[in-house]
Amino acid sequence: MTRPNPVLPESISPPGRRMGRRGAFWAAASVLALVLWSSGAPSTLYPIYAAQWGLTPVIVTTVFAAYPLALLVVLPILGNLSDQFGRRLVMVAGVALIAASALIFAFAPNVAFLFAGRVLQGAGAGLAMGAGTAALMENNPTSSPRFASSMATVATATGLTLALVVSGAFAQYLPMPLFSSYAVLLVLSFASITTLLCTSDDRPARNRRWRPQAPSVPPGIRLRFSIATLSVALAYCVGAIFLSLGAHMITEFTQTANTAIAGLLLGCSAAAIGITALFLSRVPAHASVWVGASLTVLSLGLMAAASMFGSISLFLGWCIVGGIAYSFAFTGGLGLINQAAPEGHRGATLSLLYLIAYAFQAGTAIGVGALATSNSLSAAVGIAALSLAGLSTSLFVLMIVDIRKRQSDRDPSPASTERT
Numbered sequence: 001m002t003r004p005n006p007v008l009p010e011s012i013s014p015p016g017r018r019m020g021r022r023g024a025f026w027a028a029a030s031v032l033a034l035v036l037w038s039s040g041a042p043s044t045l046y047p048i049y050a051a052q053w054g055l056t057p058v059i060v061t062t063v064f065a066a067y068p069l070a071l072l073v074v075l076p077i078l079g080n081l082s083d084q085f086g087r088r089l090v091m092v093a094g095v096a097l098i099a100a101s102a103l104i105f106a107f108a109p110n111v112a113f114l115f116a117g118r119v120l121q122g123a124g125a126g127l128a129m130g131a132g133t134a135a136l137m138e139n140n141p142t143s144s145p146r147f148a149s150s151m152a153t154v155a156t157a158t159g160l161t162l163a164l165v166v167s168g169a170f171a172q173y174l175p176m177p178l179f180s181s182y183a184v185l186l187v188l189s190f191a192s193i194t195t196l197l198c199t200s201d202d203r204p205a206r207n208r209r210w211r212p213q214a215p216s217v218p219p220g221i222r223l224r225f226s227i228a229t230l231s232v233a234l235a236y237c238v239g240a241i242f243l244s245l246g247a248h249m250i251t252e253f254t255q256t257a258n259t260a261i262a263g264l265l266l267g268c269s270a271a272a273i274g275i276t277a278l279f280l281s282r283v284p285a286h287a288s289v290w291v292g293a294s295l296t297v298l299s300l301g302l303m304a305a306a307s308m309f310g311s312i313s314l315f316l317g318w319c320i321v322g323g324i325a326y327s328f329a330f331t332g333g334l335g336l337i338n339q340a341a342p343e344g345h346r347g348a349t350l351s352l353l354y355l356i357a358y359a360f361q362a363g364t365a366i367g368v369g370a371l372a373t374s375n376s377l378s379a380a381v382g383i384a385a386l387s388l389a390g391l392s393t394s395l396f397v398l399m400i401v402d403i404r405k406r407q408s409d410r411d412p413s414p415a416s417t418e419r420t
Helices: 021-040 043-053 057-078 081-085 087-106 111-138 145-173 177-197 222-254 259-277 285-309 312-340 343-374 377-410 414-419
Strands: none
Touching: 021 087, 021 111, 021 145, 021 177, 043 057, 043 111, 043 145, 043 177, 043 222, 043 259, 057 111, 057 222, 057 343, 081 087, 081 111, 087 111, 087 177, 111 145, 111 343, 145 177, 145 259, 145 312, 222 259, 222 285, 222 312, 222 343, 222 377, 259 312, 285 312, 285 377, 312 343, 343 377
16 A cells, blocks of 8 residues: 655646656756856946946945845845745745846946845845755755755856856947846846746645744754855855956956956856866765865965966966866865755755855955955955965864864774773
C-alpha cells in the first residue's frame, strides 16, 4: 500500500504545462542571472552619467551602493519569506521590482532617479537572490550537492558578463545609450516572470502565520557560517570595485573612452567567474575557499599595479585573476552553507549571508569613492587593495581555526584515550 506524501501539497503535481524539477532548477538559475544583469547594467554607463551630470566619484559609488544598502533593509525583514510562501512566489515579486527599476533607469532625467532605480534593484535582488539560491539547491537535478552552488556562480557570472558587454557595446555604437540596455533588461524580466509562472507551486504544505523574522544562524554552524559569509563578502568587495569604479579606472589610467572596450575588459572578469565555476562542482568547498582567498590577494596586487602603470595588459590580468578568485570564493562559501544549513532554515540563513556580504560591498564602494574624491583614484585603489588583503588574512585565520576544530572533534582527547 502506497502512503501519500505528507509534506508536498497537491499543487506540486501540476498539470502538464508545468515544468518539473529540472525546469524549476533552470528557472531559478535564470533569476540569479537576471539579478546580476540588473546589478551590472549601469556599470559601463557610470562615466557617461558622471560627464553628463557632473558627478564626483563618491556620488557614483554611492549610487552603486544604494543597491546593497536596499538589501540591508529588505533582507532582515523579508529574509525568511520564501521559507513560508515558497521560492517561486518570492522570486516573481523580486523580478517584478527589477522590471520596475529598468523603467526608472531608462527614463532617468537626473541622479535622483538613479538612486531610486538602484534601490528597487536592491529590493528585488533581496527577494530573489535568497529564494533563487535555495530553489537551486532544492531542485538540484544531480547527486552532487556542489553542482547547485557551482551553477549559482555560473548563472550570476553569465548575467553579469552579458550585462557589461551589451551595455558597453550599446553605449558605444547605438543611439540613446542610457535607454537601450534597460529596454533589454525589461524584456528579460518579463521573460523570467513568464518562465517562473510555468514552474510548479512550491509552497510548503503546512502554512504558518508569517511574521518578519531577522535572518539567523542555526545552532552548531556558526564557525562554518562565518567562513562562508566572509568568503562571499570578500568576493563581493572586489566586485564592488569592478562594478562601481572599473570603467572609471580603465578610462583614467589607460586613456581610453571607448565604453565597448571597458565593457569587454570588465566582461572578461565576469566570464572568468562563470568559466571557472564550470570546473568547481567536484572541488571541496573548503579547498575552494582557500584558493579563492589566495587568488584574491594576487588579484589585488595586479589591481594596484594596473592603476600604477596604466597598462591594458595588467588590467586584463586583474580582471581575469580577480574573476577566477571570485568564482572560487563565492562558490566555496555557498558550498559550505549548502552542507551545513538545515533545509527549513536555508532561506533565512542564505539571506543573512547575503545581508552581511552586501554590507561589506556597500562599505567598500562608498569608502573607495570617498577616497577617490578626497585624494586620487590611484591612492584609493592602493588603500582598497591593502584593506581587502587584510580581510583575506582574517579568512585564512578562520579557516585554520576550523581545521583545528574538526581535527579536535575527530581525534579523541588524551584524557579519554587514557580512560579507554
